[in-house]
Amino acid sequence: MSNIPENVRYTETHEWVRKEGDKYIIGLTDHAQHEMGEIVMAELPEVGAEATKGDSMGGLEAVKTAEDFYSPLDGEVAEINEELEANPSLINEDPFAAGWLFAVKTSDDSQFDALLTPEEYKTHIGE
Amino acid sequence: MEKTIFRYSSPGRIGVALPVLDVPETAIPENYMRKEPIGLPQVTEGQTMRHFVRLSSMNFNIEQGLYPLGSCTMKYNPRLHEFLARIEGLSSVHPLSGDSAVQGTLELMHKLGESLCEITGFDAVTLQPAAGAQGEFAGLMLIKKWQEDRGQTHRNEVLMPDSAHGTNPATSTLAGLKVISVKSNEHGRVDVEDLRSKAGENTCAFMLTNPNTLGIFESNIEEITKIVHDAGALNYMDGANMNALLGIARPGDMGFDVCHLNLHKTFSTPHGGGGPGAGPVCCKEILRPFLPASSVEKTEDGYSMRDRTGKSLGRLLAFHGNVGVLYRAYAYIRTLGPSGLREVSEVALINANYMKARLKPYFDVPNDDGPCMHEFVASGAAMAKKGVKTLDIAKRLLDYGFHAPTIYFPLIVKEALMIEPTETESLESLDAFIDAMISIAGEVDEKPHLVNDAPVNTPVLRLDEVKAVKDLCLVEPIE
Numbered sequence: 001m002s003n004i005p006e007n008v009r010y011t012e013t014h015e016w017v018r019k020e021g022d023k024y025i026i027g028l029t030d031h032a033q034h035e036m037g038e039i040v041m042a043e044l045p046e047v048g049a050e051a052t053k054g055d056s057m058g059g060l061e062a063v064k065t066a067e068d069f070y071s072p073l074d075g076e077v078a079e080i081n082e083e084l085e086a087n088p089s090l091i092n093e094d095p096f097a098a099g100w101l102f103a104v105k106t107s108d109d110s111q112f113d114a115l116l117t118p119e120e121y122k123t124h125i126g127e
Numbered sequence: 128m129e130k131t132i133f134r135y136s137s138p139g140r141i142g143v144a145l146p147v148l149d150v151p152e153t154a155i156p157e158n159y160m161r162k163e164p165i166g167l168p169q170v171t172e173g174q175t176m177r178h179f180v181r182l183s184s185m186n187f188n189i190e191q192g193l194y195p196l197g198s199c200t201m202k203y204n205p206r207l208h209e210f211l212a213r214i215e216g217l218s219s220v221h222p223l224s225g226d227s228a229v230q231g232t233l234e235l236m237h238k239l240g241e242s243l244c245e246i247t248g249f250d251a252v253t254l255q256p257a258a259g260a261q262g263e264f265a266g267l268m269l270i271k272k273w274q275e276d277r278g279q280t281h282r283n284e285v286l287m288p289d290s291a292h293g294t295n296p297a298t299s300t301l302a303g304l305k306v307i308s309v310k311s312n313e314h315g316r317v318d319v320e321d322l323r324s325k326a327g328e329n330t331c332a333f334m335l336t337n338p339n340t341l342g343i344f345e346s347n348i349e350e351i352t353k354i355v356h357d358a359g360a361l362n363y364m365d366g367a368n369m370n371a372l373l374g375i376a377r378p379g380d381m382g383f384d385v386c387h388l389n390l391h392k393t394f395s396t397p398h399g400g401g402g403p404g405a406g407p408v409c410c411k412e413i414l415r416p417f418l419p420a421s422s423v424e425k426t427e428d429g430y431s432m433r434d435r436t437g438k439s440l441g442r443l444l445a446f447h448g449n450v451g452v453l454y455r456a457y458a459y460i461r462t463l464g465p466s467g468l469r470e471v472s473e474v475a476l477i478n479a480n481y482m483k484a485r486l487k488p489y490f491d492v493p494n495d496d497g498p499c500m501h502e503f504v505a506s507g508a509a510m511a512k513k514g515v516k517t518l519d520i521a522k523r524l525l526d527y528g529f530h531a532p533t534i535y536f537p538l539i540v541k542e543a544l545m546i547e548p549t550e551t552e553s554l555e556s557l558d559a560f561i562d563a564m565i566s567i568a569g570e571v572d573e574k575p576h577l578v579n580d581a582p583v584n585t586p587v588l589r590l591d592e593v594k595a596v597k598d599l600c601l602v603e604p605i606e
Contacts, residue, residue: 040596063592064535066293089593 001127002031005096009112010121011072016096017115020103023078024112027100028060028069028091031125036062039091042084044102049077051104053111058101060091072115075106128587129181131603132168142172185586187530189397193552193560197502197533197545198292198340200370200392201399204455207462208395212454222446226431232450233430237423239457240407246460246468247366247386248379249409253418255448259367262387262406263298263334265419268440269385269410270332270361271302272417276438279359282331286355288317290340290537292365304331311539315341315494317351326358336365337381338372338500340537340545342479352382361385361414369393370549371476371501374469378409385410394456405452419443474550475501478557482548485561489568493540502547504540515571515578517542522589523570523581527563 008016014032018025033039041061051057051071059068080102083090091099106112116124170178187194194201212218220229240252256262267285274282285299286307296306307325310318317335326333333355338344345351352362364378364386370393372378378386390396391404398404410418416438424431432447463471476498483492483503490505507517521531521544533545548557570577582588 038593040593063596065538 002029002034002125003096004030004118004122004127006118008096009072009115009117010124011070011115012124013070014125015069015072015101017072017112019112023103023105024073024075025100025103026069026072028095029121030095031127032067033092033095033099036060036065036067038062039088042088042091042101044080044084045077047077047080051075051077051106060088069101071104073104073106073111074108075104077102078105079103129178129185132170132175132178133603135170135174135178136168138169140169140171140174142170142175187525189399192528192530193548193556194399194530195532195546195548195560196399196530197342197504197547198367198536199399199533200367200389200501200547200549201530202370202392202395202549203551204395204397205459205462208455208458211458212451217454218451220450222450226429230429233423233432235457236447236450236453237425237430239453239460240423242457242460243388243407244409246373246377247369247388247409248377249386250379250412251415251418252407252409253422254405254407254453255419255421255443256387256406256408257444257449258391258402258404259387259389259406260294260298261443262389262408263294263363263365264301265406265440265443266363266385266387266408266410267298267302267304267332267334269408269414269417270363271304272438272440273361273414274331276417279331282329282360284329285332285334286322286325286330286360287334288339290315290336290539291334292336292340292367293536295334295336295365299334311341313494314496315339315343315539316345316347319347319350319354322351323354326354326360328359330355330358330360332361332363334363334365335383336368337378338368338502340368341494341504341540342368342371342499342502342545342547343494344371344500348381356382367392368501371472373472374465375472379411385414390452390456395459396452396455403449403452405449405456407448407453421447423447471550472501475548478548478550478552479503479546482546482557482561485558486546486564489565490544501549502545504537505544505546506540507542507544510568510571511542513571513575515575517544519578519581520544520567520571523567523578524563525582526584527566528584529560529563 008018010016014029016027016029039060039062043058045057053071053074055071056068057071059066081100189201189203216231220232236254240254244252256265283304284307285304286309287295288311289308290311299306309325310321312318337348355362361384362382364383366386366388369388387406387408389406391398417440418435419440420434420442422433422435424433479501480498483499491509492503492505507520517534521534524531535543536545537543567578
């Protein structure tokens with residue numbers, strides 16, 4: 001069974017989102033990192049880039065597969081996890097903390113409220 | 128492990144004697160002269176031969192056994208075509224030769240182009256692309272140029288199903304276009320309503336593999352291609368799975384406007400070792416003006432190599448494509464003839480369906496609502512829950528003496544095993560592979576450690592694939 005923390009919200013494309021101050025921190029779920037296997041490269045967006053809900057913000061590469069990840073919110077990229085360049089396997093080891101991907105600033109909090117709850121995400125991945 | 132050839136080197140050993148100089152000697156300008164030896168290994172012919180034979184015996188190849196790598200069409204390639212491609216008059220031509228000196232090669236190329244157009248149902252062809260991915264790029268650029276030529280420069284979206292080969296989104300990105308994914312329905316086919324909702328005024332092209340990567344024929348293909356045409360876009364067929372259609376169905380008749388062919392897969396060139404390949408592109412008349420440079424034309428005086436100008440894409444390669452692969456393809460088409468080509472696909476389909484039927488009691492086959500085409504996709508999801516992943520099953524197959532199927536693709540099937548036996552396998556060889564798969568399914572329940580720890584019968588044990596990606600080292604330091 002995957003780890004599905006209660007204190008974050010989720011997307012159907014397997015991102016998690018947590019509000020922290022005036023920003024939203026975004027990462028890959030435990031379920032998704034497990035499905036991909038060990039991640040060997042993370043291509044992150046640039047700070048200041050426009051984030052559009054549902055648009056690809058970068059890509060993750062594992063040994064046998066490569067997947068895009070998507071912005072769950074409209075806004076602007078406020079920060080990226082620079083640790084991932086040297087150590088992308090943080091996404092596997094600690095997906096909900098040290099392995100976060102990027103942070104977005106948004107003026108529209110209602111988009112966050114519309115994201116999947118832990119219970120809904122659990123159903124989405126069939127657990 | 129076998130040492131690298133540099134480790135066998137000893138000063139003064141030599142394995143070749145160069146022929147006597149039979150052309151006038153010309154002084155090489157000083158600035159092109161090498162100042163120091165380049166450090167080639169100094170070995171005898173015998174050492175060299177043994178080194179490479181030992182290496183080849185550690186490798187798995189199609190001459191050794193069944194190689195069911197899905198979507199790759201690893202068929203046995205008859206020696207006759209190798210022989211024909213190596214006839215001296217063909218193999219020794221130079222790409223800068225004048226037309227009159229290479230009429231035979233030009234005639235073969237021209238006739239190959241005509242044959243490929245007939246097989247695919249198209250009007251025009253380029254033989255230049257060096258492999259499938261370059262063929263895709265050429266084909267998509269034809270569509271982009273066509274859109275631009277009629278003033279539709281804003282069309283920047285390429286639609287493709289979520290089961291698409293990874294090269295399709297990569298090609299679209301390289302062509303400067305944006306990828307829009309279209310869902311598959313519960314039968315593994317394109318969700319026609321989802322396509323309808325996404326095709327519109329920004330659509331440049333739709334890319335589809337048919338049969339698709341699940342080995343399923345897109346039975347709504349005429350409706351699909353019409354939706355795309357009605358939206359003002361063109362249909363691109365990825366010809367990777369053409370081995371299922373020879374002499375049975377033609378992309379041009381299905382409403383596609385352009386397709387590439389992987390000659391090295393379907394038309395008899397050994398592949399999998401990194402090339403060379405050939406990815407000719409066939410298209411409808413409307414796209415002919417945009418085809419890449421380098422075309423073989425038939426004239427009153429024989430055959431002539433011409434550079435297309437005007438709206439042409441220009442050159443994709445320095446010369447005319449990988450001509451050796453083109454020879455083999457022409458030899459293959461002519462030795463089999465129309466009925467033989469159709470039989471290739473018929474037997475490929477029968478072999479895949481036989482394998483699917485025998486394996487189905489042991490492995491889940493999602494989206495299985497009838498006969499498959501030349502390949503099918505099984506899922507190891509149920510076994511993964513027991514702690515044995517598809518990767519383990521693939522590794523265990525190596526112990527049984529088979530190459531593994533394609534795994535973890537297509538992405539829409541969990542723990543996917545994509546199996547393509549091809550037409551060149553006998554019933555005995557199909558049965559041997561199936562028996563190995565059934566035996567492994569039994570091990571998953573009874574002795575899972577055998578599968579988890581596989582392979583044990585190979586020259587090297589389980590490789591650390593993550594380390595190979597992160598710390599790849601291709602340079603050996605030489606003292």
